[in-house]
Amino acid sequence: MDTVSATFRVHTELLESPGKCSRLSPLQLGVGEEGGSRDAREAELKLLELNSSGSASNRIVAPAGINGDNDYSGSLSCFYGFFIVYTNEIEDKENKKKTIYFQYLMNAYSEIKITNDMSNANIDPKEQEAMSLWEAPDKDGGDKPPPPLTNTSALIRLYERVVILEQRNREQDIVISNMSKQLSALTVAKRKQNNEMLLRYCMGNYIWRIDNFKARLDAMLKDHSKMLYSPGFYTSPNGYRFCVRLNISPQNPLCFALHAHLMKTEYDECLEWPFNGRISFAMVNQYEPDLTQRDTMMSNSNLIAFRRPTAEICLRGFGYTEYAVVSDVVRNGFVKDDSLVFRVHIKCV
Incomplete structure (x- = not known):
């Protein structure tokens, strides 16, 4: 059993029976000369310094019902052990929250990346070219790393994409207009051909x-x-x-x-x-x-x-x-x- 677990057990016993602290051995408290933990002794000294130098509101007070010089050291060790366990529990909760947040971010990033990959697969080369901004080459001849995406660059890319789509729409309108003219001409030619056939085969x-x-x-x-x-x-x-x-x-x-x-x-x-x-x-x-x-x-x-x-x-x-x-x-x-x-x-x- 490690020192923190032993200290947490001692504090639990103190909460159930405060007077029991005087009956615990130095080994159980973790402050004995030979059986005690070095970390516990250092922690005890730090607590003594805090109580001697801090204000009344910041001092760590021994649990109620513990009196006497012999019990003071043990009670401080017990209380500091609880303080360490409580602090570790808070840190564990914060770490869990950070882990959960990090997992959420990773999931969101993965989903966005998959969506972008799927959308890029449906974009023709002109749109891909419009979405990538041109950057001046480096004077030294080296490859210049792409700048981070900002609101301005995003708007520029969006504007270029809109221009490309409008140009394509205009080209399609021209194609449709030309096809309509050709269809009208074919219709007229077909009607004329039909009339000529009727005139030729009317047999007088x-x-x-x-x-x-x-x-x-x-x-x-x-x-x-x-x-x-x-x-x-x-x-x-x-x-x-x-x-x-x-x-x-x-x-x-x-x-x-x-x-x-x-x-x-x-x-x-x-x-x-x-x-x-x-x-x-x-x-x-x-x-x-x-x-x-x-x-x-x-x-x-x-x-x-x-x-x-x-x-x-x-x-x-x-x-x-x-x-x-x-x-x-x-x-x-x-x-x-x-x-x-x-x-x-x-x-x-």
């Missing part, structure tokens, strides 16, 4: 819908030289190509003129000239289909209009100079939703 049956008819009619009435042309359509995929023209009649400004014109194609050298066939027009009455105006005419091989065209559109057309009265077309149900519809059929004979 074409429906011409004139939208925004009222505004176009007003423009033609103000300027008789203005004319409306339909898209070019084919009698067969590699056959003749025609278009239809509508305008105010030069002979009678109150009437429409309607003509068919031949157009150049890439297969004209393979076709037979002049064109020989039948041309039919039908101005559709959109409210009463039975009142649709229908007209048919046969080609004339002696006319320039049916010879091989030398321009994109043959200057001579074939049709009617006074096809219909303008007021009748507007009032008699041919115009619906500001649209006028013609059905054209051209067939080779």
